[in-house]
Amino acid sequence: MNHALAHAASASLIRREVAGLPRYDPGADPDEVAALSGSGRVIKLSNNENPFGASPRVAEAVRLALAEGVSRYPDPTGRRLAQAIGTALDVPAERVVLGNGSENILELLCQAVLDAGDLVVTQAPGFSLHETFPRVMGARVEKVPVTAEFGFDAQAWSTALAGGPKLVFLANPCNPTGVVLSAGQLEHVLAATPESALLVLDEAYGEFARSRPGYPDGLEALRGLDRPWIVLRTFSKAYGLAGVRVGYGIASDPALVQALDRVRTPYNVNHPAQQAAIAALGDHAHLAETVRRTALEIDRVGDRLRASGLRVVPSSANFLFIDTGRPADRVARELHRAGIIVKAWREPGYETYIRASLSTPGDNDVFVRCLTGICAKENR
Numbered sequence: 001m002n003h004a005l006a007h008a009a010s011a012s013l014i015r016r017e018v019a020g021l022p023r024y025d026p027g028a029d030p031d032e033v034a035a036l037s038g039s040g041r042v043i044k045l046s047n048n049e050n051p052f053g054a055s056p057r058v059a060e061a062v063r064l065a066l067a068e069g070v071s072r073y074p075d076p077t078g079r080r081l082a083q084a085i086g087t088a089l090d091v092p093a094e095r096v097v098l099g100n101g102s103e104n105i106l107e108l109l110c111q112a113v114l115d116a117g118d119l120v121v122t123q124a125p126g127f128s129l130h131e132t133f134p135r136v137m138g139a140r141v142e143k144v145p146v147t148a149e150f151g152f153d154a155q156a157w158s159t160a161l162a163g164g165p166k167l168v169f170l171a172n173p174c175n176p177t178g179v180v181l182s183a184g185q186l187e188h189v190l191a192a193t194p195e196s197a198l199l200v201l202d203e204a205y206g207e208f209a210r211s212r213p214g215y216p217d218g219l220e221a222l223r224g225l226d227r228p229w230i231v232l233r234t235f236s237k238a239y240g241l242a243g244v245r246v247g248y249g250i251a252s253d254p255a256l257v258q259a260l261d262r263v264r265t266p267y268n269v270n271h272p273a274q275q276a277a278i279a280a281l282g283d284h285a286h287l288a289e290t291v292r293r294t295a296l297e298i299d300r301v302g303d304r305l306r307a308s309g310l311r312v313v314p315s316s317a318n319f320l321f322i323d324t325g326r327p328a329d330r331v332a333r334e335l336h337r338a339g340i341i342v343k344a345w346r347e348p349g350y351e352t353y354i355r356a357s358l359s360t361p362g363d364n365d366v367f368v369r370c371l372t373g374i375c376a377k378e379n380r
């Protein structure tokens, strides 16, 4: 078989928008880093996962779901989970949409809404999929920069939104900075967004931020508005279910959910995942404990890094955005040798930054010691 010919033929089949996309960067592979480090132990701080694990009720729910057998398709509408979410948030279940992770819903929104050439406005630095999924559809993406202090640039948002976007992706808190928008800043975006546009408020880290003063609950802010919006949340982060892939959206109206239903693969959330999410949602004490421990660690580790002279952005999420003052790629490689995985940031202007999710206190101490050691050594 001549693979070179097949390669040339398949390359010519790929849509231009797709060929030009960057690959998603999941961070370094833990097995490779384990081999590199020699110790075999890896501290994975690259994906904003929950180091404390999911509620113990989850393992039991998954065990029961598997015991029922896996030969039947799951409930295509995830009725029980949608109802549990609706009840918890006081929203009718018909306005709840489920996804194979909330990333799946980002993708569905783009497929349902965007024509080639449409404008999407989002923020920089930001979450790569807020740019990738629109580009798959041939949309143009304008990224609004933060201020020099990682704050909200009201003027820049007004200018970008005046361009007439079809879709606005706003993450609150922001990934990778962990910075939150205030109620007033959210209000500013709302006022400047054309009423015809769909506002997507991505609250992947909302559970963490809600424990901090000054964080506006997006659902409460948008609830009464007579315009299209959707709030996205996920079980991957604070609930610790990243491995089973469940996210959800609360939409302004059932018609938006029905549009997403038409584009999504019909069984996008599998049965064990639905059961896991129902169990996780019911364990309020576990969530509260995760959020409490995370906030303590974020503040403690942030303070220790700042005390050693590093610039660390104030975070209301479960990760820190850290200026290492040197090429972040190099710092990440040095950390790999110690068995630590972080994300070296690649967006223009932030190439000296790493994003590090927090782990347990012991692992965080190892991280602080290694990072400050690397930065001190190179300073000499």
Ligand SMILES: *Cc1c(COP(=O)(O)O)cnc(C)c1O
Binding pocket: 048, 100, 101, 102, 103, 104, 127, 171, 175, 202, 204, 233, 234, 235, 236, 237, 242, 245, 246, 247
């Ligand atoms: C992690 C993350 C998500 C979604 O993750 P899923 O695992 O797909 O639910 C969405 N948005 C942002 C900004 C994230 O960081």
